[in-house]
Amino acid sequence: MCWNVSLSLKLPEHQTIVLLPNNYLISLVLHQAILAAVCYLTGWCVLRWDVKVNYTRKINHFMLMLIPFVLAWWLPYVPNVPTTIASLVTFVTMTSLFLPPIRNRVPLVATAFASVDRPEDRPHTIAWIMSQAVAAYLVILVVFLTLRWLKAPELIAIPLLINGIGDGLAEPIGIRFGRHRYQVPSLAAGRCYTRSYEGSACVWVTSVIVILFLLPTLSWPVFIALVTWVPPIMTLTEAFSPHSWDAPFMYAMGGACVSLVLLLVG
Structure with a gap:
């Protein structure tokens, strides 16, 4: 299969700057998919086995920070300003799923939210x-x-x-x-x-x-x-x-x- 979905900018001199490389886009999707699965599993552990949220939240923290480094070995790309902004927009968008109107209606999301919702942080x-x-x-x-x-x-x-x-x-x-x-x-x-x-x-x-x-x-x-x-x-x-x-x-x-x-x- 040929992946050809990178966002590029063509310059007048016929040079091309790749703003969002293919490898970055693939890594971004994989990162979010893995992180969502981990959030759900750790949230399930909180609700089912009463595991401390302080532990599950840090597991999610590790995965959030370290998965990009692991994926970079397999799908290398050169980070730039657009990739950083895209990562921020993606994180904010995914985190928005945890807002009450969504998590109160979607049990899957509510379970994932349980993995990061420390009691001492509520309602913030x-x-x-x-x-x-x-x-x-x-x-x-x-x-x-x-x-x-x-x-x-x-x-x-x-x-x-x-x-x-x-x-x-x-x-x-x-x-x-x-x-x-x-x-x-x-x-x-x-x-x-x-x-x-x-x-x-x-x-x-x-x-x-x-x-x-x-x-x-x-x-x-x-x-x-x-x-x-x-x-x-x-x-x-x-x-x-x-x-x-x-x-x-x-x-x-x-x-x-x-x-x-x-x-x-x-």
């Missing part, structure tokens, strides 16, 4: 998910353009993976093993949430591992600067970011740190 669950996503994608776009200008766009993987893995592990690790807790702010007035030092340590450890993984692509001065500054900055950012809204802050601070290192050391 959807508002926080969607607003965080919009802010996060906008920050990612700025970080990507900055790193591309610095000729190191691949290093956007640093804040993306630290958030996807480190922050993804922080909550379940904190719930299971957290003994030393501290309070964090919230977007909702009058609410107070807690995190744990044990959970925050996941961000530090993940930051070091991600940078070590990228060592073959880095010079030694850049590597030393990154491994010195990124882990504490990302850990502190996760620690002090508002509850359920830490991704934009982690992307912004991680991207700023990587960019400054490249400017000063690279």
